[in-house]
Amino acid sequence: MEFDLSLIASSFPLLLRGAGLTLEITALSVGIGLLLGLLLSLLQLSKSPFLSIPAKVYVDFIRGTPLLIQIFIIYFALPNIVGHRIDPYVAAVAACSLNSGAYIAEIFRGGIQSISLGQYRAGLSLGMTNTQTMRYIILPQAFKRIIPPMGNEFIAMLKDSSLVSVIGFEELTRSGQLIIAETYGTLEIWTCVAILYLVMTLTISRFISWLEKRFRKSDDR
Numbered sequence: 191m192e193f194d195l196s197l198i199a200s201s202f203p204l205l206l207r208g209a210g211l212t213l214e215i216t217a218l219s220v221g222i223g224l225l226l227g228l229l230l231s232l233l234q235l236s237k238s239p240f241l242s243i244p245a246k247v248y249v250d251f252i253r254g255t256p257l258l259i260q261i262f263i264i265y266f267a268l269p270n271i272v273g274h275r276i277d278p279y280v281a282a283v284a285a286c287s288l289n290s291g292a293y294i295a296e297i298f299r300g301g302i303q304s305i306s307l308g309q310y311r312a313g314l315s316l317g318m319t320n321t322q323t324m325r326y327i328i329l330p331q332a333f334k335r336i337i338p339p340m341g342n343e344f345i346a347m348l349k350d351s352s353l354v355s356v357i358g359f360e361e362l363t364r365s366g367q368l369i370i371a372e373t374y375g376t377l378e379i380w381t382c383v384a385i386l387y388l389v390m391t392l393t394i395s396r397f398i399s400w401l402e403k404r405f406r407k408s409d410d411r
Contacts, residue, residue: 227294341398
C-alpha cells in the first residue's frame, strides 16, 4: 500500500480549515468556561449552602459524565424541550463551554485555596471588604498559579472537541471523515489529522511554558 502524498496536498486546505474551526471552538469554549468556572468556584467557596451546594452538584455532574453524552443532551434532547432545532455550532460551543467551566471551576478553587489565609486576613485588616480582598489580593495571585493547569485544560478541550464531529460540526476530525468518505485515503488523511493536532497541542504547550516563565520572572523582580 502506497502513501499518497498528492492526496494530502489536495486535502490540506480543507483540513487546515477544520483545524481553524477546532481552534475557534476551543478558544470560545475555554473563554466562556473561564467566566463560568470563576463564578462556580466562588459559589462553591461561599458559606451559604444555597449557593455552594448547587454549584458543587453542577460541577460533580459535569465532571462525572462523558462530554459525548452532554453533547447528545444539548443537540438531540434539548430541542424536544425548546421546540426547535439547535445549530451544530451553537450546540458544540454550549456543550464544550459547560464542560470546560466545571473543570476550570476546580482549577480556580484549587488556586484560590492555595493562597494563605494570612493574606486574606491582611486585606481585611487594611479595611478592605471581602469582595475587595478577593479581587485585589487573592485572585491576582491565584491567576498566576493556575496558568499550568489552565494550559492543560485548553489542550484537553482541543482534543476533546473532536467529539462534536458526531453532530456534523465540520471541525478537523469531521473534515477528515468527509474526505475519507470520498477518497478512501484512510492512512494518509488520519496521519495528517494527527499531525495537525500534534502541532496545535505542542504550540499551545510551548506558549503556556513561556507564559509561566514570564510571570515567574516578574515575581522575582
